[in-house]
Amino acid sequence: MIRSVAKIFRLLIVILSLALLWQLVVFMFKLPDYILPTPLAVMYTWIANFSLIWQQTQPTLAETLLGLFFGALTGIISALLLAMFKPARLWLIPVLVISQAIPTFAIAPLLVVWFGYGEASKVITATIMIFFPVTTAFYDGLRRTPLAWLDLAKTMRANRWAILWHIRIPAALPALASGLRVATALAPIGAIIGEWVGSSHGLGFLMLNANGRMQITLMFAALFSITMLSLALYYTMDWILNKTITWKM
Amino acid sequence: MSAPGIILNNISLAFAQQTLFNNLSCEFTGGQFTCLLGPSGVGKSSLLHLIADLYTHKSIQYSGTIRATDNQPIQTRIAYMAQTDSLLPWLNTEQNCLLGSRLRGEITSVKKIQARELLKRVGLKNPKQKIAELSGGMRQRVALVRTLLEDKPIVLMDEPFAALDVITRLNLHDLAAELLQHKTVILVTHDPLEALRLGHVIYVLAGMPAQLGAPIIPAGTIPRAITAPTILQLQGELLARLQLAQELM
The missing domain is CATH 1.20.5 (Single alpha-helices involved in coiled-coils or other helix-helix interfaces)
Structure with a gap:
C-alpha cells in the first residue's frame, strides 16, 4: 500500500x-500559443472542453480495449499453436514475421477502406500491432519450461496436454505478462493511428480536427488525454498482472 | 508385492563426442538401496535417465536392454527425484506433493489425506504454505513426499540432498531410509558418507567408458549411525576408490 x-x-x-x-x-x-502553448493554457482548455474531450475519449477507449482483447487473444492462441504443433511452427512463423514487416501506418488507410470509418478498422489496427509482441513473449515462455520439470512430469506419466495445462502454461505466464504490458502500451497507439487515417470520432480525430483549425491548445489537451488514458491503462494492467501472477521464472 | 530388481544388459550409450557406456551389464537388487558414486561426468545421472526413459534426443546412440526381474515394464513403476526439487512456484506445498495425481487427473480425497499425513511425518505442518516461504531442506522434504505419493516400487534419486547443509542432509537420510523401506532405490550421490549411511550396496562408477567396480556391502541396517566403526573404516576405502576413478577421467 x-x-x-x-x-x-x-x-x-x-x-x-x-x-x-x-x-x-x-x-x-x-513561443506563441500556436507553436507551443503553455501547460497551464492546455490545462484550462482541457477543463473548459472536458465534456467534448470525454465524449471523444469513449470511442478511443472502447477501440483500445477491444484491440487489446483481440490482440491478446490471437497472440495467446498463435503462441499455443506454435508451441504444440510442428506444422504451425514451420508455416506460421513466416506469416507472423511478414505481418510485422509491413508497417502498420502504411496499411492503416487500407484497413479504413476495407472495414470502414467506424470502430472496426481501429480495433483491427490495434489488434495487428498487439498480437505480435504477445505471441513472441508467450511462445518464448512456453519454450523455456525448465527441463527438470518436464522430465519429472514425464516420469509421472503425464500426457502432453496435461503438461501444457499444468506446467508449461503457468510457467509461461510471467513471460506472457511482459508481452501484455507491451501490448497495453501499444494498444492506444494502434487506435489513434486508425483514427488519424480516417474517422469521425475519437481523440485522434479530435487532434487532427483541432490541428486543422489551428486550435493548438485543444490539440494538446487531446494529446494530454491520450497520455492519461495510456498511463491509466498501463498501470491498471500492471497492477492486475502483479496481483495475479506472483511467481517469477 | 515386493519391489522388483532392475537388470541392465549390454548397455551402450554414446553422445556425439564421447562414449559413456560400452556393454555395461549389472543387476540392482529389488527392495534395497543401491548407491552409485563416481566422478562428475562419468555417467551416473545418465544411467538413471536411461532407466527412467528420459532420453529422447536424436543425437544419442543407445543400445542394450533394461528390464525388471519380474519382467513387467519398468517405466510405469518409477518415481524420480532429482537434485533440483522442481517444486512449482504457483502451487502450494500440498498441491506440489500431489502433482503426479494432478497431472494424471486422479486427485482423490484419500490421496489428499495421505499427502497431509506424509507432510506431517516429515515435519511440515502447514500444507497450504507457499513454496517461496520454504527453506532448502523443507523444499527437499516436499519433493520427497511428492516422490513417495507416486507410490511406485522403484525410486530413482539423482543427488537429491546435494544442495543441503550437512545436518539437514543427515536428517533427510533418516527420513528417506524409513519412508523408502522395501522399495528398489537407486541413489546417485557425490557424498561417500551418504552412500555408506543409506546403501545396502554401493558401486563406484569409473572409467571412460564407465564400468561398475566390485560392490561394497557395508554391514548393518540402514540408516547406519554416523559413528559406526564400519562407516569410518569404509569411508577411507571408498574415498581411495573415488580418487582412483577421478584419475581415470
Missing part, C-alpha cells in the same frame, strides 16, 4: 517537473 502510494507520488512529481520545464521553455523562448 505504502509502496503504491509512493509510486503514484513519484509519478506526480515527474509529471509536474516535466510541466514546469515545458512552461519554462515557452517562457524563455517567448
Whole structure:
C-alpha cells in the first residue's frame, strides 16, 4: 500500500517537473500559443472542453480495449499453436514475421477502406500491432519450461496436454505478462493511428480536427488525454498482472 | 508385492563426442538401496535417465536392454527425484506433493489425506504454505513426499540432498531410509558418507567408458549411525576408490 502510494507520488512529481520545464521553455523562448502553448493554457482548455474531450475519449477507449482483447487473444492462441504443433511452427512463423514487416501506418488507410470509418478498422489496427509482441513473449515462455520439470512430469506419466495445462502454461505466464504490458502500451497507439487515417470520432480525430483549425491548445489537451488514458491503462494492467501472477521464472 | 530388481544388459550409450557406456551389464537388487558414486561426468545421472526413459534426443546412440526381474515394464513403476526439487512456484506445498495425481487427473480425497499425513511425518505442518516461504531442506522434504505419493516400487534419486547443509542432509537420510523401506532405490550421490549411511550396496562408477567396480556391502541396517566403526573404516576405502576413478577421467 505504502509502496503504491509512493509510486503514484513519484509519478506526480515527474509529471509536474516535466510541466514546469515545458512552461519554462515557452517562457524563455517567448513561443506563441500556436507553436507551443503553455501547460497551464492546455490545462484550462482541457477543463473548459472536458465534456467534448470525454465524449471523444469513449470511442478511443472502447477501440483500445477491444484491440487489446483481440490482440491478446490471437497472440495467446498463435503462441499455443506454435508451441504444440510442428506444422504451425514451420508455416506460421513466416506469416507472423511478414505481418510485422509491413508497417502498420502504411496499411492503416487500407484497413479504413476495407472495414470502414467506424470502430472496426481501429480495433483491427490495434489488434495487428498487439498480437505480435504477445505471441513472441508467450511462445518464448512456453519454450523455456525448465527441463527438470518436464522430465519429472514425464516420469509421472503425464500426457502432453496435461503438461501444457499444468506446467508449461503457468510457467509461461510471467513471460506472457511482459508481452501484455507491451501490448497495453501499444494498444492506444494502434487506435489513434486508425483514427488519424480516417474517422469521425475519437481523440485522434479530435487532434487532427483541432490541428486543422489551428486550435493548438485543444490539440494538446487531446494529446494530454491520450497520455492519461495510456498511463491509466498501463498501470491498471500492471497492477492486475502483479496481483495475479506472483511467481517469477 | 515386493519391489522388483532392475537388470541392465549390454548397455551402450554414446553422445556425439564421447562414449559413456560400452556393454555395461549389472543387476540392482529389488527392495534395497543401491548407491552409485563416481566422478562428475562419468555417467551416473545418465544411467538413471536411461532407466527412467528420459532420453529422447536424436543425437544419442543407445543400445542394450533394461528390464525388471519380474519382467513387467519398468517405466510405469518409477518415481524420480532429482537434485533440483522442481517444486512449482504457483502451487502450494500440498498441491506440489500431489502433482503426479494432478497431472494424471486422479486427485482423490484419500490421496489428499495421505499427502497431509506424509507432510506431517516429515515435519511440515502447514500444507497450504507457499513454496517461496520454504527453506532448502523443507523444499527437499516436499519433493520427497511428492516422490513417495507416486507410490511406485522403484525410486530413482539423482543427488537429491546435494544442495543441503550437512545436518539437514543427515536428517533427510533418516527420513528417506524409513519412508523408502522395501522399495528398489537407486541413489546417485557425490557424498561417500551418504552412500555408506543409506546403501545396502554401493558401486563406484569409473572409467571412460564407465564400468561398475566390485560392490561394497557395508554391514548393518540402514540408516547406519554416523559413528559406526564400519562407516569410518569404509569411508577411507571408498574415498581411495573415488580418487582412483577421478584419475581415470
